[in-house]
Amino acid sequence: MEADVTVIGSGPAGLTAAVHAHKSGAKGVLLLEREEELGGILKQCIHNGFGLEQFKKDYTGPEYAERLIEELEKTNVQYFLNTMVLSLSPDKTITAVSPEKGLFHIKSRSVVLAMGCRERPRSSINIPGTRPAGIYTAGVAQRFVNIDGYLPGKQVVILGSGDIGLIMARRLTLEGARVKGVYEIMDYPGGLKRNIVQCLNDFDIPLYLSHTVTEIRGKERVEGVVVSKVDQKMNPVGGSKQFIPCDTLLLSVGLIPENELSKEAGVELTPITRGPVTTETMETKVPGIFSCGNVSTVFDLVDYVAETGMIAAGNAARFAAGDWKKGKNPVEIIPGENVRMLFPQRYSFKDDLILFVRSAKPIDKPVKIELSPLGVRLKRLYARPNEMIRFKVSRDKLKDVTGPVEVSITER
Amino acid sequence: MDVEKKHFTCVICPIGCEIDVELQNGNVVSMEGNKCEKGKEFVLQELEEAMRILTTTVPVKGAKWAMLPVRTDKPIPKRLLSKVIEQLADIELHAPVKMYHVIVKDIAGTDANIVATRNMKKVNHPKDAKKDLISRKEG
Numbered sequence: 001m002e003a004d005v006t007v008i009g010s011g012p013a014g015l016t017a018a019v020h021a022h023k024s025g026a027k028g029v030l031l032l033e034r035e036e037e038l039g040g041i042l043k044q045c046i047h048n049g050f051g052l053e054q055f056k057k058d059y060t061g062p063e064y065a066e067r068l069i070e071e072l073e074k075t076n077v078q079y080f081l082n083t084m085v086l087s088l089s090p091d092k093t094i095t096a097v098s099p100e101k102g103l104f105h106i107k108s109r110s111v112v113l114a115m116g117c118r119e120r121p122r123s124s125i126n127i128p129g130t131r132p133a134g135i136y137t138a139g140v141a142q143r144f145v146n147i148d149g150y151l152p153g154k155q156v157v158i159l160g161s162g163d164i165g166l167i168m169a170r171r172l173t174l175e176g177a178r179v180k181g182v183y184e185i186m187d188y189p190g191g192l193k194r195n196i197v198q199c200l201n202d203f204d205i206p207l208y209l210s211h212t213v214t215e216i217r218g219k220e221r222v223e224g225v226v227v228s229k230v231d232q233k234m235n236p237v238g239g240s241k242q243f244i245p246c247d248t249l250l251l252s253v254g255l256i257p258e259n260e261l262s263k264e265a266g267v268e269l270t271p272i273t274r275g276p277v278t279t280e281t282m283e284t285k286v287p288g289i290f291s292c293g294n295v296s297t298v299f300d301l302v303d304y305v306a307e308t309g310m311i312a313a314g315n316a317a318r319f320a321a322g323d324w325k326k327g328k329n330p331v332e333i334i335p336g337e338n339v340r341m342l343f344p345q346r347y348s349f350k351d352d353l354i355l356f357v358r359s360a361k362p363i364d365k366p367v368k369i370e371l372s373p374l375g376v377r378l379k380r381l382y383a384r385p386n387e388m389i390r391f392k393v394s395r396d397k398l399k400d401v402t403g404p405v406e407v408s409i410t411e412r
Numbered sequence: 413m414d415v416e417k418k419h420f421t422c423v424i425c426p427i428g429c430e431i432d433v434e435l436q437n438g439n440v441v442s443m444e445g446n447k448c449e450k451g452k453e454f455v456l457q458e459l460e461e462a463m464r465i466l467t468t469t470v471p472v473k474g475a476k477w478a479m480l481p482v483r484t485d486k487p488i489p490k491r492l493l494s495k496v497i498e499q500l501a502d503i504e505l506h507a508p509v510k511m512y513h514v515i516v517k518d519i520a521g522t523d524a525n526i527v528a529t530r531n532m533k534k535v536n537h538p539k540d541a542k543k544d545l546i547s548r549k550e551g
Contacts, residue, residue: 036476037476043481043530046467046468046469046481046483046529047467048465048467048483058465060467060481060483060529061481062481062511062529062530063511063529063530065530066511066529066530066531145469145479146469146479146481147477147478147479148477148478148479149469149471149478149479174466174468174493174494174497175468175497192426193421193423193426193428194423194426194428196421197421197423197428198423198464201421202462202464202490381427381447382427387426
């Protein structure tokens with residue numbers, strides 16, 4: 001079959017992209033989802049805080065998803081559920097499989113990658129010890145509790161203070177489990193401040209910074225974990241070991257963009273985000289393949305995910321319609337002092353630049369964000385690694401740039 | 413006279429001001445750390461009655477999934493969160509359920525309603541229902 005714009009994945013990025021591709025005039029828009037429902041991870045994120053910036057509403061994840069699905073149902077966008085994309089080729093041929101259609105191919109004029117991200121498992125942080133039952137990533141536990149109705153355990157230790165871990169600390173407490181503590185290897189929390197307050201402080205759940213789990217004990221089931229304090233190089237401090245009895249360990253130790261399909265299509269990835277190298281149009285280095293949401297870089301607000309979906313879809317629709325000029329050669333946008341993450345990594349002079357950056361270390365003093373050679377573009381009261389900074393630089397300001405643009409976040 | 417000290421992290425905006433308050437006989441005598449008026453309002457509200465939105469799930473029968481996500485339709489006193497959770501323990505719904513369907517009115521005297529936060533279709537396929545039964549038993 002053929003399509004003008006094919007969107008892979010129907011989470012917040014993909015749903016927004018599919019609706020927006022339609023609104024941008026694309027005729028044959030196709031949305032592919034491997035699960036049996038639209039909405040992606042939103043359906044298990046039953047907490048509120050979604051859409052505050054985008055809709056000025058405080059939605060829960062499922063409400064936010066339903067709102068996007070309602071919008072989608074008003075369009076003639078075709079969507080296939082239970083459809084797993086097996087491969088994507090550089091000429092934008094998609095091979096997919098589903099129970100209804102078997103194996104099939106789609107030749108698409110443009111493609112929007114919206115596959116999202118996955119959780120880092122135990123093996124990616126190498127915790128020594130046994131391999132008993134009772135070790136879950138926070139998102140898996142979230143699914144068990146919120147969709148399947150199972151409580152993963154009664155005495156819980158959470159490793160990592162990412163937002164999902166914090167949200168699950170509250171969730172498990174409300175469901176009757178005892179959360180003994182959240183242990184964070186860094187000397188600052190990984191999640192948003194509002195989650196520290198409303199998920200931990202509200203329930204007197206302690207947060208231990210500069211601590212990590214150094215051993216898991218238990219044969220059939222987790223019987224406890226050993227936690228240790230770590231020094232500035234993140235090595236365990238001798239003599240600081242403490243055994244915490246528990247039956248469950250949740251891991252909230254980061255997310256990784258899911259780019260197997262991108263790689264196969266020849267899309268270049270960058271270690272800065274572990275996602276595709278894109279321009280401000282969200283186009284990857286393969287013409288006509290665009291990328292948005294958490295497959296590009298792990299965002300901390302769904303509003304930003306949706307915003308990138310919108311940009312990607314508008315441009316994918318333009319590409320499919322043949323309204324896409326090559327234009328000036330893109331310039332690189334590179335991380336300078338105190339910048340850990342930066343998205344997008346290229347500027348192609350087609351549109352205003354919406355730049356997302358993350359500070360490498362926390363600065364709780366007034367900071368300036370500088371785009372060399374343009375000068376200071378933004379002043380803020382602080383910069384923290386757990387909070388993405390978004391700002392816009394107009395096309396007009398960037399039009400005369402000839403070399404790489406270097407971004408830095410420093411004290412002012 | 414005893415001065416009571418309290419600390420708050422404001423959650424009105426992402427800055428998250430760390431605010432120190434001194435109280436005397438329950439009255440605020442000093443407040444430091446808030447960068448704006450909203451921070452002050454937040455602290456005063458927290459002192460008077462901390463309010464939170466509650467989100468949780470209730471079991472639903474005859475649907476594809478075992479649980480239906482629900483929320484309070486407005487913030488409720490924080491001290492009543494566990495009471496509300498307890499009152500929801502005996503509830504069991506049957507699909508179909510429409511989003512924003514009121515499940516409990518005026519829960520625990522808070523004046524807030526518990527509402528569904530998604531649509532949940534009824535599943536007629538016997539195979540799906542059976543599958544659910546088996547997995548429940550194993551659990």
